[in-house]
Amino acid sequence: MVIVMREGASKKDIDELIALLHEVGAEAHVSQGEFRTVIGVIGDREKVMQMPLEAYAGVEKVVPIMKPYKLVSREFHEEPTVIKVRDAEIGGGHFNIIAGPCSVESEEQVLLAARAAKAAGAEFFRGGAFKPRSSPYSFQGLAEDGLKMLAAARDETGLPVVTEVLDVRDIELVSRYADVLQVGARNMQNFLMLKELGYSEMPILLKRGMSATIEEWMMAAEYILKEGNKKVILCERGIRTFETATRNTLDISSIPIVKGLSHLPIFVDPSHATGVRELVPPLCRAALAAGADGVMVEIHPNPREALCDGSQSLTIDGFGSMMEDLKGLAEYLGRK
8 A cells, every 4th residue: 555645744754654564564665755755555454454544643645556566556656757877867758768789799899889879869878798598509798898898888988888687696796887787588587686686776677578468577676676776667678479570579558558557767679679670760769659768779880790689780870860860759749
């Protein structure tokens, strides 16, 4: 359930109510708004319902949440969550672009891609140092050497780095070099890792599993928020269907659905959704029109020589052209 405090409720009223909730074994998650404080309550429903909560000082109303996810829901936090990463903001009306190569391959490749991303107007740089591949014989990434190259690109361009963490044992290492930790589709329900990321203060980009329902995706995010980390960005990257024209099927409908269900920002990754370079620009435009908070796309200085997913990577010129189209559409739609 959610407890909505009255406008101007004192810190003493809030602290006393939280202490009473703890006495019955409930967790209290506080969301401080501009005018009101909202307390999300998780615990034994019967014990909590027996408390005369609306009679306590400072309480305006008590709202039950019927969804299995609580902290992720709009009922808990009506206003969109805005996440600050260095000088950039995610959510709250901004439309951000994350761009970079699928895999970090060399210093030259990373710097060329980062400079191109910056020049075209991207606000974040992505690159894979650890690569989850279907085949154990495929390129697996450069590990810490790759992370160092990403950090060097950030130092030159100022673009915050988004990169994937594959294993709970690597969270601390990747956090030393990255600004946003990505959880890939295959790890969306790695609950041990999600809990550990919940203890982190790093922003988390959580991709939807290729066979996950929206509710399962929300529940995965709930694991992170429950442990205290509220800086979660959702990312739709396509789901597995019977269609064979694309690698996956991009679920554009998930954008407005998630916007109605949750306060968390949502991005779209059309590169992995389709696996087809030519489909990336129109689906980026569709994501912007549908209300997404941003897109994550793959670019490469020479896609034909890419060690991973060259067929879905935009060329430098292609990325620049797409960015011009997106800027025009964003202006028309009144987006930042």
